[in-house]
Amino acid sequence: MTIPSSHLFIQTIILGLLVGGVYALMSSGLTLIFGVMRVINVAHGAFLILGAYLTYWLFQLTGLDPIISIVLTAPILFLIGWGVQRYVLTRLENPERSSVLVTFALAITMEGLMGTFWKTTIRSVKPEYAAEVIKFMTYRIPVTRLIGFGAALLVLLILYIILQRTNLGRAIRATIQDRNAAQLVGVNVQAVSALTFGIGIATAAVGGSLLSMIYSFNASSQTDWITRVLSIIVLGGMGSLPGAFIAAIILGVMEQLTAVMVTLYWSPIVFYLFLFLTLIVRPQGLMGEIVREKA
Amino acid sequence: MLAVNQISKAFGGINAVDGCSMRVERGSITGLIGPNGSGKTTLFNMITGFYQPDGGTILFNDRAIHNLLPSQICHRGIGRTFQITRLFWKMTVLENMIVPVRHTGWRTLFSQGVKKHEEERAMELLDLVGLTQFRDDEAHKLSFGQQKLVEFAAILMSDPDLILLDEPAGGVNPVMIEKIMQLVDDLNQQGKTFLVVEHNMRLVMELCQHIIVLDHGQKIAEGEPSAIQNDPLVLEAYLGSTEHAGA
Amino acid sequence: MKRILFSNRFWLVIILIILLVFPLAQHSQYYQHVMIMTMMAAVLSSSWNILGGYAGYTSLGHAAFFGLGGYLVALAHNYFGWHPFISTWFLAIIVMGIALLLGWISLRTHGSAFVVVTIAMVYIFRLVALNLPEITNGARGLTQPRPGWGGVQWSPEFIKIPFHYIMLLLLCLTILVSWRIRQSKFGLGLIAIREDEGKAEAVGINTMLYKVLAFGISAYFMGVAGGIYSYFFTYIDPQFIFDVFTGVTMVLIAILGGRGTLWGPVLGAFIMEPLGNWIIGEFGGTQIHLTIFGGILLMVMLFMPQGILPTLSNVINQRHKARMAKVVA
Numbered sequence: 001m002t003i004p005s006s007h008l009f010i011q012t013i014i015l016g017l018l019v020g021g022v023y024a025l026m027s028s029g030l031t032l033i034f035g036v037m038r039v040i041n042v043a044h045g046a047f048l049i050l051g052a053y054l055t056y057w058l059f060q061l062t063g064l065d066p067i068i069s070i071v072l073t074a075p076i077l078f079l080i081g082w083g084v085q086r087y088v089l090t091r092l093e094n095p096e097r098s099s100v101l102v103t104f105a106l107a108i109t110m111e112g113l114m115g116t117f118w119k120t121t122i123r124s125v126k127p128e129y130a131a132e133v134i135k136f137m138t139y140r141i142p143v144t145r146l147i148g149f150g151a152a153l154l155v156l157l158i159l160y161i162i163l164q165r166t167n168l169g170r171a172i173r174a175t176i177q178d179r180n181a182a183q184l185v186g187v188n189v190q191a192v193s194a195l196t197f198g199i200g201i202a203t204a205a206v207g208g209s210l211l212s213m214i215y216s217f218n219a220s221s222q223t224d225w226i227t228r229v230l231s232i233i234v235l236g237g238m239g240s241l242p243g244a245f246i247a248a249i250i251l252g253v254m255e256q257l258t259a260v261m262v263t264l265y266w267s268p269i270v271f272y273l274f275l276f277l278t279l280i281v282r283p284q285g286l287m288g289e290i291v292r293e294k295a
Numbered sequence: 296m297l298a299v300n301q302i303s304k305a306f307g308g309i310n311a312v313d314g315c316s317m318r319v320e321r322g323s324i325t326g327l328i329g330p331n332g333s334g335k336t337t338l339f340n341m342i343t344g345f346y347q348p349d350g351g352t353i354l355f356n357d358r359a360i361h362n363l364l365p366s367q368i369c370h371r372g373i374g375r376t377f378q379i380t381r382l383f384w385k386m387t388v389l390e391n392m393i394v395p396v397r398h399t400g401w402r403t404l405f406s407q408g409v410k411k412h413e414e415e416r417a418m419e420l421l422d423l424v425g426l427t428q429f430r431d432d433e434a435h436k437l438s439f440g441q442q443k444l445v446e447f448a449a450i451l452m453s454d455p456d457l458i459l460l461d462e463p464a465g466g467v468n469p470v471m472i473e474k475i476m477q478l479v480d481d482l483n484q485q486g487k488t489f490l491v492v493e494h495n496m497r498l499v500m501e502l503c504q505h506i507i508v509l510d511h512g513q514k515i516a517e518g519e520p521s522a523i524q525n526d527p528l529v530l531e532a533y534l535g536s537t538e539h540a541g542a
Numbered sequence: 543m544k545r546i547l548f549s550n551r552f553w554l555v556i557i558l559i560i561l562l563v564f565p566l567a568q569h570s571q572y573y574q575h576v577m578i579m580t581m582m583a584a585v586l587s588s589s590w591n592i593l594g595g596y597a598g599y600t601s602l603g604h605a606a607f608f609g610l611g612g613y614l615v616a617l618a619h620n621y622f623g624w625h626p627f628i629s630t631w632f633l634a635i636i637v638m639g640i641a642l643l644l645g646w647i648s649l650r651t652h653g654s655a656f657v658v659v660t661i662a663m664v665y666i667f668r669l670v671a672l673n674l675p676e677i678t679n680g681a682r683g684l685t686q687p688r689p690g691w692g693g694v695q696w697s698p699e700f701i702k703i704p705f706h707y708i709m710l711l712l713l714c715l716t717i718l719v720s721w722r723i724r725q726s727k728f729g730l731g732l733i734a735i736r737e738d739e740g741k742a743e744a745v746g747i748n749t750m751l752y753k754v755l756a757f758g759i760s761a762y763f764m765g766v767a768g769g770i771y772s773y774f775f776t777y778i779d780p781q782f783i784f785d786v787f788t789g790v791t792m793v794l795i796a797i798l799g800g801r802g803t804l805w806g807p808v809l810g811a812f813i814m815e816p817l818g819n820w821i822i823g824e825f826g827g828t829q830i831h832l833t834i835f836g837g838i839l840l841m842v843m844l845f846m847p848q849g850i851l852p853t854l855s856n857v858i859n860q861r862h863k864a865r866m867a868k869v870v871a
Binding site: 343344345364365366367369370374375377381382383384385386390393394395396397403404405406407408409449450453 | 730
């Protein structure tokens with residue numbers, strides 16, 4: 001364990017915050033989906049990578065900037081997500097129990113397909129500003145990280161506005177709080193579920209675009225990402241958007257610190273450990289609600 | 296037999312049970328009534344170990360049970376039925392009867408699942424409720440009333456001393472209600488103690504020797520049926536005072 | 543539960559005889575290899591079934607115990623010279639002990655949360671194995687001496703035969719234990735937990751104890767299998783053996799054949815393992831493999847969630863009822 005200088009320490013914290021913002025965006029969709037449908041979408045990591053691959057593909061074909069390609073990738077993934085919910089998940093008899101296995105199956109099928117199509121080469125997207133660094137006081141901040149953070153915040157803000165200010169958002173929040181009650185007051189919970197899944201996967205598209213700029217990836221990266229994202233929403237409280245945000249920042253910072261202070265190779269363990277511990281010590285996470293015991 | 300002392304339980308700001316104290320005397324049939332939301336089921340859940348109380352104690356035969364697991368409480372001799380009947384739906388009626396048998400150690404754990412003497416006892420109890428012919432049918436195939444009877448018979452397998460009944464007459468036809476009342480009475484004669492949550496006032500007044508009334512998580516009255524029926528506090532809890540009636 | 547059990551002892555004996563003479567009659571090394579892997583898959587899915595099928599707790603992390611068994615046996619072989627065919631049965635007890643502890647911690651969660659915890663468990667094991675090279679040799683993995691006995695290496699023509707028989711022994715033991723559990727109060731309790739855990743608790747079943755025991759017992763057989771596996775291939779490394787995919791395969795096999803039944807997992811293994819080997823042979827590479835396995839799991843969960851055996855027995859029951867109705871009418 002190496003204790004970093006205070007300069008390196010702060011630099012690491014800054015990077016952790018920036019990356020945490022992106023993690024927050026990536027997890028927002030997952031926690032929303034859980035809140036509305038009580039489904040743990042283990043395929044979320046695969047959708048992130050799909051978004052990343054689409055961004056990469058568009059960039060290779062047309063040189064389209066990863067941020068701009070969101071305009072294309074988000075609707076595509078929205079439709080795919082909507083379709084998956086509408087046609088696959090509704091077929092399940094007991095969604096709460098079997099959704100993990102089914103989405104897991106979906107994840108590995110997607111991993112296989114993406115790996116076949118794009119091969120196993122490690123990819124990343126390098127726009128012209130990829131190597132640029134902004135100097136803030138004495139700290140060096142990669143431009144891609146900054147843009148990523150900015151984009152993430154923007155999308156999270158949009159998500160927040162949708163949830164708080166629109167009718168759809170109200171319906172979504174009602175369904176999260178009490179599915180039956182929402183149905184009783186006239187909310188079409190099936191439509192809300194399908195739409196929410198679509199929105200959730202669309203956020204994965206944005207997350208994937210940012211991912212492609214900041215990290216390198218291939219099809220099998222999806223398992224690293226789903227673990228990260230799952231740990232975040234578990235820590236934050238499944239179904240809680242603010243919780244996911246806070247947890248993402250915490251875990252982002254902890255990951256960076258571990259990489260610097262211990263070793264890069266142990267840093268993934270931060271996520272696994274937090275996941276394990278949270279589920280055991282405080283299963284409702286930081287801000288979730290205790291699911292009532294069956295009595 | 297059962298002493299509940301200053302027990303409370305809050306769910307995120309709502310005090311479901313708020314400093315409630317009550318006793319159940321051995322050999323009695325005690326009723327627990329109150330308007331919806333008064334905390335009856337929450338109290339049941341705490342007595343049977345499904346919820347941990349935030350404060351207070353529960354003593355059964357002078358031993359604390361409020362921090363035990365439900366299975367341990369069952370072994371101490373308390374059985375309960377559920378408001379919405381719960382059975383092992385895909386198991387047969389007989390298997391449903393066998394599961395509650397108290398096993399006493401490692402050897403019994405790995406021993407034969409359905410033993411002769413257990414099967415005999417199960418059939419005896421099924422005979423008591425008149426359902427022997429359904430022994431090999433899967434539980435979900437029975438009618439609602441029959442399922443309730445099976446649930447009741449099954450908890451008798453572990454020979455509990457105190458039986459908690461959560462709305463035994465809920466959604467059941469009058470003939471079945473009579474049957475259930477008769478069963479409870481017979482078992483009570485044999486020495487079993489009952490604590491019954493019910494909304495069916497006739498059942499409560501006829502069957503119970505002692506009644507406890509809850510409202511907003513606290514005990515507001517207790518006594519014999521005749522006293523409770525005329526208690527103004529009780530009437531107000533159920534019907535609201537005359538001032539609110541118009542609004 | 544009305545199920546048509548293969549109570550026909552005759553068929554059981556026939557199958558046993560076939561398995562016993564198989565390696566002597568079938569000389570192709572490829573088929574001998576596939577048979578061994580098939581039996582191993584049956585062991586893994588049957589032992590998974592004890593927790594996952596009877597009790598209904600889906601664990602995707604059992605590869606952790608499989609790998610642990612492999613590592614312990616390899617280490618014991620390299621450092622103490624213990625022969626895996628003997629040591630694996632004892633070292634698996636250590637695996638079981640660790641599983642009991644981990645089970646006691648992780649079985650406080652339920653349903654989907656539990657699945658996620660078990661996934662985390664495998665990855666933690668992998669990270670530990672990767673980052674403790676002094677013990678595990680890190681990413682380079684552990685090798686063992688080529689299989690043999692008493693200093694004599696087995697010839698390539700002969701080599702698969704002992705493995706076949708020890709795997710057959712393990713399979714028989716696993717099935718025996720699984721059957722015994724199913725018949726016992728323990729098994730009845732596990733099924734009660736699957737049907738309605740709260741109710742099971744209410745009628746006096748110490749659900750935590752039952753679940754932890756099931757977790758541990760299933761881990762034992764995985765550990766033994768892992769030990770034999772590491773010797774069979776003479777090599778293990780963390781990336782490969784501590785993988786959720788290994789865990790998913792055993793789950794898929796159990797579900798396909800009939801989760802919660804005694805023979806379902808075995809049937810599933812005898813279908814999927816040869817099929818999987820064929821796919822790898824034809825198409826090579828892991829990507830297609832992933833796609834096909836994922837696709838099959840998806841299809842099974844959507845269209846035949848009970849698995850083959852229960853679906854079959856339902857069909858047979860319906861026909862039987864129809865016939866009886868005609869007779870009575």
